[in-house]
Amino acid sequence: MRRKILGMVILLVLLASVGAGAKPTIRYATSWLQRVGGSEWEKQIYAYADAVKDKVTFKWEITQGDDLRTKIKTDLAANNLPDVFNYWTRGSLKTMVDAGKLMEVHDYLKNSKVVKWEDFPFDDWAAYSLDGGKNVYGFPIEGSTAFMLANKKLFAKYNLKYPKTEAELLAVSKVFNANGIVPLAIGSKGGNPAHFWVGEIFYQLAGDAQGQGFTNGTVKYTTPEMLRTAQLIEEQRKAGVFPKDTLANGDFGPAVALYNEGKAAMIMSFPWMISTFSKDIVAGSDYIYAPAMPGAKNLPTSFIVGGANHGLVVNAASYKDPAKQAALTDFLDFFLSDKQMNLLASTLGLWVDKNMTLDEKMLSPLYVMTGKGVRGKNLWINLWTRMPDPTTAEVFSTAADELWAGTITPQGYVDEVQKSLDDYFASNR
Amino acid sequence: MSLRKGAGSFTVAFLAPGLVIYVAFVVLPVALSLYYSLTNWNGVGPQRWVGIHNYIKMFSQDPKYWTVVKNSFFLVGLALIVQNPMGIFLAYLVSRTKHGYKLFRSIYFLPVVISASATAVMFSVIFNNQVGPFNQLGKFLGVSFLNVNWLSDPATVLPVVASVQVWQYMGIQFVVFLAAVQSIPSDIIESALLDGASSVRMLFSIVVPLLWEVVQICVIWTVTGALKAFDHAWLMTWGGPGIASTYLPVYMFRMAFKESSFSYGTTIAMSILVFSLVFTVFFKRFMSRSTDQF
Numbered sequence: 022m023r024r025k026i027l028g029m030v031i032l033l034v035l036l037a038s039v040g041a042g043a044k045p046t047i048r049y050a051t052s053w054l055q056r057v058g059g060s061e062w063e064k065q066i067y068a069y070a071d072a073v074k075d076k077v078t079f080k081w082e083i084t085q086g087d088d089l090r091t092k093i094k095t096d097l098a099a100n101n102l103p104d105v106f107n108y109w110t111r112g113s114l115k116t117m118v119d120a121g122k123l124m125e126v127h128d129y130l131k132n133s134k135v136v137k138w139e140d141f142p143f144d145d146w147a148a149y150s151l152d153g154g155k156n157v158y159g160f161p162i163e164g165s166t167a168f169m170l171a172n173k174k175l176f177a178k179y180n181l182k183y184p185k186t187e188a189e190l191l192a193v194s195k196v197f198n199a200n201g202i203v204p205l206a207i208g209s210k211g212g213n214p215a216h217f218w219v220g221e222i223f224y225q226l227a228g229d230a231q232g233q234g235f236t237n238g239t240v241k242y243t244t245p246e247m248l249r250t251a252q253l254i255e256e257q258r259k260a261g262v263f264p265k266d267t268l269a270n271g272d273f274g275p276a277v278a279l280y281n282e283g284k285a286a287m288i289m290s291f292p293w294m295i296s297t298f299s300k301d302i303v304a305g306s307d308y309i310y311a312p313a314m315p316g317a318k319n320l321p322t323s324f325i326v327g328g329a330n331h332g333l334v335v336n337a338a339s340y341k342d343p344a345k346q347a348a349l350t351d352f353l354d355f356f357l358s359d360k361q362m363n364l365l366a367s368t369l370g371l372w373v374d375k376n377m378t379l380d381e382k383m384l385s386p387l388y389v390m391t392g393k394g395v396r397g398k399n400l401w402i403n404l405w406t407r408m409p410d411p412t413t414a415e416v417f418s419t420a421a422d423e424l425w426a427g428t429i430t431p432q433g434y435v436d437e438v439q440k441s442l443d444d445y446f447a448s449n450r
Numbered sequence: 451m452s453l454r455k456g457a458g459s460f461t462v463a464f465l466a467p468g469l470v471i472y473v474a475f476v477v478l479p480v481a482l483s484l485y486y487s488l489t490n491w492n493g494v495g496p497q498r499w500v501g502i503h504n505y506i507k508m509f510s511q512d513p514k515y516w517t518v519v520k521n522s523f524f525l526v527g528l529a530l531i532v533q534n535p536m537g538i539f540l541a542y543l544v545s546r547t548k549h550g551y552k553l554f555r556s557i558y559f560l561p562v563v564i565s566a567s568a569t570a571v572m573f574s575v576i577f578n579n580q581v582g583p584f585n586q587l588g589k590f591l592g593v594s595f596l597n598v599n600w601l602s603d604p605a606t607v608l609p610v611v612a613s614v615q616v617w618q619y620m621g622i623q624f625v626v627f628l629a630a631v632q633s634i635p636s637d638i639i640e641s642a643l644l645d646g647a648s649s650v651r652m653l654f655s656i657v658v659p660l661l662w663e664v665v666q667i668c669v670i671w672t673v674t675g676a677l678k679a680f681d682h683a684w685l686m687t688w689g690g691p692g693i694a695s696t697y698l699p700v701y702m703f704r705m706a707f708k709e710s711s712f713s714y715g716t717t718i719a720m721s722i723l724v725f726s727l728v729f730t731v732f733f734k735r736f737m738s739r740s741t742d743q744f
Contacts, residue, residue, distance in 0.1 A: 090707075090708075091707045091708075094493055094706075094707050094710060095707070097493050097494045098493040098494070098712055116492050116493065116494050116495075116710055117494065119494075119495070120494040120495045122494065203580060209691075210687070210688055210690065211688050211690075264579075264580050265579045265580060265599050265602075266577075266578055266579035266580055266599040266600065266601055266602045267599075267602045267691075268599075268601045268602040268607070268687050268690055268691055269574055269577065269578040269579065269580070269582075269599075269600075269601040269602065270578065270580055279580065279581070282581075284580065284581065410710075411708065411709060411710045412709040412710065412711065415704065415708040415709045416709075419690060419692055419693075420692075422688075422690040422691045422692060423690070423691050423692040425602075425691070426599075426602040426603070426604070426690070426691035426692075427602075428604050428691050428692055428694065429692065
C-alpha cells in the first residue's frame with residue numbers, strides 16, 4: 022500500500038514538472054515596476070503578462086535604484102541571471118559582455134515584426150556597445166539628460182537674477198547662504214548627482230572629445246581642464262554653493278526634497294526624478310542653464326550633459342533557448358512599442374530615447390519644460406558612463422564624494438581617478 | 451553507560467538535519483569563500499587561481515584596508531566601552547526598580563526591534579546639517595559647536611555612525627544582563643544588604659563577579675557583532691566620504707558588488723573571520739576564569 026502511494030506521488034510530481042516545463046517562465050528584473058506605484062505603464066505590463074499567461078509565466082524581480090546593480094551582480098556570480106532586465110550602459114556592461122552573457126540586439130531585431138534598428142538613434146545604440154556600435158547588447162530606453170531649475174519666488178524674494186557666470190553664482194550663493202537657503206542642491210553620495218556637475222563644468226572647459234578619451238585611455242583624467250574643474254568645484258564648495266552637508270544631502274532624492282521644500286534655490290536634476298517634483302514647485306520654477314565657468318570654451322547653452330543611461334538587456338542563453346525565444350521576442354515587441362514608451366515618459370518621467378514623437382498631452386509640465394530646454398543642444402555623455410568598467414566608475418563616484426566633502430584636494434581627486442584608470446588599462450591591454 | 455541498540459542511529463537521525471544545515475549554510479560558504487579568496491574572479495566567467503596574491507595585496511599594497519580596519523576597531527572599542535558597562539549598569543538599576551520595571555525594560559529594548567534601515571534613515575535626517583533637528587536646535591540655542599557637517603566631516607562621521615549603531619543594539623546586552631542579574635539568588639543580595647553593602651559595592655563586588663561568564667559571552671558578541679557591522683554605515687553614508695566611515699564589511703561589499711572584485715571581497719571577508727576567531731580564542735584563553743560561587 023505504501024509503495025502504491027509513493028508511486029502515485031512520484032508520478033504526480035513528474036507530471037507536474039513536465040506540465041511546468043511546457044510553459045516557459047520569464048524572469049524580468051527591474052527598478053521601474055513599483056517606482057510610481059499603480060502607474061498606467063505598470064498596469065499595462067501586468068495586463069500583458071495576464072493576457073499571455075497561457076503561453077508564458079512572468080516573474081517580476083523588483084529592486085529599486087542602484088541596488089538593482091547589486092542584485093544583477095549577485096545573480097551573475099550565482100549563474101542565475103534573469104532572462105531580461107534593466108541595466109546601465111557602457112562600462113557597466115563590460116563584465117557581462119566579455120563573458121558573453123548578453124544577447125546581441127540584431128538576433129532579436131531579425132525576429133521582431135515591430136522594432137527596427139532605425140527606431141533608436143545610433144548614438145544611443147552605441148551606449149550599449151563596447152566597440153563603437155558594431156555589436157550592441159541592449160535597448161537604450163532611458164536618457165540621463167540633466168536639467169536645471171530655479172525657484173522663482175526665492176530669487177524674487179532676495180531681488181536676485183539667475184546667475185549666468187560663476188562670479189554671479191558665487192554672489193547669489195552669498196545672499197542665499199546668509200538667509201539659510203541652499204544655493205544649488207547638488208551634494209554627493211556615491212557620486213550622485215555630483216558627477217553630472219563635474220561633467221557640466223568639464224565639458225564647458227574641454228568639450229566632448231576629451232571625455233570620449235577617458236573611455237579608451239587616449240586622454241588622461243589629469244588633464245589641465247579636469248584639474249581646473251576640480252579647482253572650480255572646490256572654490257564653489259568653500260563659497261557655500263552646495264549644501265553644507267554634502268553626503269547627507271547627496272543622492273538624487275534628498276536634492277529634490279530640499280528643492281521641493283523651498284530650501285534650495287536651484288537644482289540640477291534628471292528625468293527619473295521628474296515624477297518626484299511637486300506640482301507647486303514646478304509651477305514656481307524656471308528652466309535655467311548652468312552658469313558659464315571662467316575660461317569656458319563651450320557655452321553652457323550649447324550642450325546638455327546626459328546620454329542613454331539605462332535600458333533593457335536580454336540574457337543571451339535565454340534568447341537562444343527555443344522554449345523562451347518566442348516569448349521574449351513578443352515581450353520585447355510589447356515593451357519597446359511606441360505606446361509603452363509614451364507611458365514610460367508620461368507616468369515615470371523617463372527620458373525616452375526612441376525615435377518617436379511623444380504625446381505632449383500625456384507628459385508632465387516639467388517633462389515638457391525640459392524638452393524645450395534641451396531641444397537643439399549637443400548631447401554630451403555624462404562622465405560616469407564614460408568610465409570603462411565598474412571599478413573605475415566606482416572610484417570616480419567615491420572620489421566625487423571626497424571632493425564635495427572637502428576631504429581631498431583637486432589634485433588628489435584627479436590623481437585618484439587616474440590611478441584607477443591606469444590600473445584598468447594596465448590589466449586590459 | 452552504553453547506548454541501547456539502535457540509540458546510535460536514533461541520535462544521528464536527530465542530529466543529521468541540523469548538521470546538514472550547518473554544513474550547507476556555514477561550513478560550505480566559508481570553505482568556498484576561502485577558495486574564492488585564492489583566485490582572481492570578477493563574479494562571472496572562470497576563477498583563475500592566484501594563490502595568496504589577494505592577501506599580499508590586502509596586507510601590503512592596499513593602504514585603504516588598514517584605514518578600514520582602524521574604523522572597524524573604533525566601532526569595536528566604542529561598543530565595548532559603552533554597550534557592556536551600560537548594559538550591566540542599566541540591568542542592575544532596572545532589576546532593583548520597584549515601579550515601572552516592565553516600562554523601563556521595554557524602553558531600553560525598543561531600539562533593538564526597530565529595523566536598522568529605519569534607524570539609519572532617521573539619524574541621517576537628524577544629523578543633516580541643513581534640515582536636521584540637531585543643528586536647528588544648536589542654531590536656536592546659539593550654540594555654534596553643534597553647527598557641524600556631522601556626516602560629511604571626516605572628523606565626525608565615524609563617531610556619529612558608530613554611535614548610532616552602539617545606541618541601537620545596547621538593548622541586547624541589557625536584556626541578557628537583566629536576565630542574568632535576576633537569576634542571582636536573592637539570599638546573596640539580602641546577605642550583602644544585611645552586611646551593609648552599598649548599591650555600588652554590591653554591583654562591583656557581587657553582581658559583576660557572579661555574571662562573569664555572561665560578561666564573557668556578551669563581550670564576544672559585541673566584538674564579533676561590531677566586526678560584522680554594515681547596515682548603519684552603508685545606509686547613512688555608503689561608508690563615505692571616501693572611506694571615512696567604511697567598516698570591513700562595507701569595504702568587502704564595495705569591492706565585491708560595486709567594483710566587481712569578488713575574489714578581493716572574499717579576501718576581506720576572510721580577514722573579518724580571522725579577526726573574530728583570533729579575538730575569541732585569545733579572550734577565552736586569557737580572560738576566562740570560573741564564575742565566583744557563593
